[in-house]
Amino acid sequence: MTKQHINIGLFGFGNVGRGLYELLKRVPEANAEIVEVCVRNLEKHSKEAGDLKFTDNATEVLDNPDVNLIVELIDDADAAYEIVTAALRRRLPVVTGNKKMLARHLPELIKLQKEMDTALLYDASACGSIPVIRNLEEYYDNDLQISVKGILNGSSNFILSKIFNDGMEHEDALLLARELGFLESDPTLDLDGWDSLFKLVILTLHAFGVYVEPERIFTYGITHMTDADIRFAREKERRFKLIGHAEKTPDGRLILAVMPQLISRNKFIYSCEDEFNGVVIKGLFYGKQFLVGRGAGGHPTSSAVLSDISAIRYDYFYRYKRMHSADLPHFSNDIFFRVYVRYNDESDLDLLRFDEIYERYVSSDTKYVVGRVNLARLHDIREQLAERKIFIAAYPND
Amino acid sequence: MTKQHINIGLFGFGNVGRGLYELLKRVPEANAEIVEVCVRNLEKHSKEAGDLKFTDNATEVLDNPDVNLIVELIDDADAAYEIVTAALRRRLPVVTGNKKMLARHLPELIKLQKEMDTALLYDASACGSIPVIRNLEEYYDNDLQISVKGILNGSSNFILSKIFNDGMEHEDALLLARELGFLESDPTLDLDGWDSLFKLVILTLHAFGVYVEPERIFTYGITHMTDADIRFAREKERRFKLIGHAEKTPDGRLILAVMPQLISRNKFIYSCEDEFNGVVIKGLFYGKQFLVGRGAGGHPTSSAVLSDISAIRYDYFYRYKRMHSADLPHFSNDIFFRVYVRYNDESDLDLLRFDEIYERYVSSDTKYVVGRVNLARLHDIREQLAERKIFIAAYPND
Numbered sequence: 200m201t202k203q204h205i206n207i208g209l210f211g212f213g214n215v216g217r218g219l220y221e222l223l224k225r226v227p228e229a230n231a232e233i234v235e236v237c238v239r240n241l242e243k244h245s246k247e248a249g250d251l252k253f254t255d256n257a258t259e260v261l262d263n264p265d266v267n268l269i270v271e272l273i274d275d276a277d278a279a280y281e282i283v284t285a286a287l288r289r290r291l292p293v294v295t296g297n298k299k300m301l302a303r304h305l306p307e308l309i310k311l312q313k314e315m316d317t318a319l320l321y322d323a324s325a326c327g328s329i330p331v332i333r334n335l336e337e338y339y340d341n342d343l344q345i346s347v348k349g350i351l352n353g354s355s356n357f358i359l360s361k362i363f364n365d366g367m368e369h370e371d372a373l374l375l376a377r378e379l380g381f382l383e384s385d386p387t388l389d390l391d392g393w394d395s396l397f398k399l400v401i402l403t404l405h406a407f408g409v410y411v412e413p414e415r416i417f418t419y420g421i422t423h424m425t426d427a428d429i430r431f432a433r434e435k436e437r438r439f440k441l442i443g444h445a446e447k448t449p450d451g452r453l454i455l456a457v458m459p460q461l462i463s464r465n466k467f468i469y470s471c472e473d474e475f476n477g478v479v480i481k482g483l484f485y486g487k488q489f490l491v492g493r494g495a496g497g498h499p500t501s502s503a504v505l506s507d508i509s510a511i512r513y514d515y516f517y518r519y520k521r522m523h524s525a526d527l528p529h530f531s532n533d534i535f536f537r538v539y540v541r542y543n544d545e546s547d548l549d550l551l552r553f554d555e556i557y558e559r560y561v562s563s564d565t566k567y568v569v570g571r572v573n574l575a576r577l578h579d580i581r582e583q584l585a586e587r588k589i590f591i592a593a594y595p596n597d
Numbered sequence: 598m599t600k601q602h603i604n605i606g607l608f609g610f611g612n613v614g615r616g617l618y619e620l621l622k623r624v625p626e627a628n629a630e631i632v633e634v635c636v637r638n639l640e641k642h643s644k645e646a647g648d649l650k651f652t653d654n655a656t657e658v659l660d661n662p663d664v665n666l667i668v669e670l671i672d673d674a675d676a677a678y679e680i681v682t683a684a685l686r687r688r689l690p691v692v693t694g695n696k697k698m699l700a701r702h703l704p705e706l707i708k709l710q711k712e713m714d715t716a717l718l719y720d721a722s723a724c725g726s727i728p729v730i731r732n733l734e735e736y737y738d739n740d741l742q743i744s745v746k747g748i749l750n751g752s753s754n755f756i757l758s759k760i761f762n763d764g765m766e767h768e769d770a771l772l773l774a775r776e777l778g779f780l781e782s783d784p785t786l787d788l789d790g791w792d793s794l795f796k797l798v799i800l801t802l803h804a805f806g807v808y809v810e811p812e813r814i815f816t817y818g819i820t821h822m823t824d825a826d827i828r829f830a831r832e833k834e835r836r837f838k839l840i841g842h843a844e845k846t847p848d849g850r851l852i853l854a855v856m857p858q859l860i861s862r863n864k865f866i867y868s869c870e871d872e873f874n875g876v877v878i879k880g881l882f883y884g885k886q887f888l889v890g891r892g893a894g895g896h897p898t899s900s901a902v903l904s905d906i907s908a909i910r911y912d913y914f915y916r917y918k919r920m921h922s923a924d925l926p927h928f929s930n931d932i933f934f935r936v937y938v939r940y941n942d943e944s945d946l947d948l949l950r951f952d953e954i955y956e957r958y959v960s961s962d963t964k965y966v967v968g969r970v971n972l973a974r975l976h977d978i979r980e981q982l983a984e985r986k987i988f989i990a991a992y993p994n995d
Binding site for chain 1: 616620625626627720726727728732735736737738739740868880881882883884887888889890891896897899900904906908911916918923
């Protein structure tokens, strides 16, 4: 069903939707146009782009006989799920960027795609403009995958960059990020790692063929990072980066986590700055690959959306080949690893149940430990760590 | 013609061919096996891999009825051309890594593919394991392409890294690269930029839809770099990198060059070290993308070859969409730009015909100029620059 012309039914007209509208005007070769746009606030949008037809009736767009592809770019994950499934059931191919919805519903969406023989593409959902899903699907899928990790959230990376590069105070960096519109209305999505978590769930499925519910993955952000932590990183000539991490162990287990990490200067990710995302993909034969690009923003993300639209024109669909692999790795949190923990009260240390302690520092204004903990334990006590404002970061020995 | 099983007729059994053989053993899911191998020295190879069938008769492999795909991995560009065209004429799809052959013959090979309706894939030919051609074809092809540039040769980058990172002497770095097998038997291919040139020609076709004969592109390497040049770069807190550069100007011209460049610390490419390749791709909407990976070596390159083999299994072929664009850019060398030139004799300066000179330094042991020259002039006097052992590097004002 190679389509000569793509007629888009668009849901949402925020930064990315508007970016797509502008991009399509610049690229007539794409042979795609927006036929109808569904928005919540009809009043607000209908004045903006005069040549577009707006509605607030989702069914009207889904049932529009001129529409042959749905692009879903709204914030609300539940509403997005309704739209995407309704479209697929009508055998309308869908392009979406909704990572939260995907991370929650991927298994059923994969099933529905297959049942309806209709494509759902979502490269814009993970790392904005970086074609990471497409490459995991199409290029790295024949090698023995070892790990996928990286900076999956642009806002928190922007803040960390301002602190470590420009010597900005933590509070000021946060304010600047807010001013520039880099933070979500609910900033905990970015700063506590939830946004990175959703992307990690999606990437893990494509890299290792395994779906893991977001709730099972230890996720901890940079909200409780203080100046003492920043000083520690500087002394060690490292930088904190918020890292999503998926790795297959030699004994066939799949370890997943989202948390800050002390990155040394010789790592690719050390130099991935500002609002950029950076992903390091490792395979047995191809070795190490590093992909960097803008992880957010209307224009970069709309370019990724258009790449997916164009792929659908050529009948492209994800094959999820890894899911059919003979020996899928098994998700596990049972691994010990080296961490830096800045704590406030001695009872915090009991909570963490260190396997070993390598380094310990106590002064009147700061206390920290470098030691070995179990990831499963961290997952169990996540809430308490946050309540006690403990800061924790992976601190690999390299 | 989605193939259930790929039966490979392999030409060449060097590092990459052997890497492919090992990789296929590890990945049964690839559903591919090597049926017959054509080598020059039958004696040498037949003992190495006991389960493989070797021959020195090319026609035998091409006419083997069990073979349904040809993988061409030999050094000799002329012989490779014969094999690739003979295979395509037999409607046998081909995977090749021969950049020199491709850079010379791409237009006719594109025509032949179309005539025979048979795929020719070659992602391994440019930047080893980095999927740069595939991404230019499939992902970045809907945006307005601005530039593609980067480190396209691993050996010269290894040498420059040893000098700038490890403080190694130029001569020692060269010796180490030779010891580790990073230099071609003819090292001028790497050091004088010819290898980068061939890759640039291939990438340019996929990024901008324009084929430019290698001879028309100014190409200058690092052979004449001296300690004085290295000192200059260090003083300016920059590093020399050998860069292949393709850029579309706002007035629709296509500027191409391969030459050293003084890279400042804030650039992605500054941190691309050792034998890694790194490519920066810029588009109007997606912004800046940076892809890094091993640019050479049997294993990384064989992984790229297997990705192409697998793509052929799914009927993938390059569409060369950019070539059908309405306004193709026109190749031009007529551009002025800022360079650093270390010279030996005052007459060298007349040769270069500087438009402007910004900086000039003369001492008993070194002489250099920072000024503005025309790329077309450099192209005209390339031979003389080399004869006079002049070192020249782009020196952007950033």
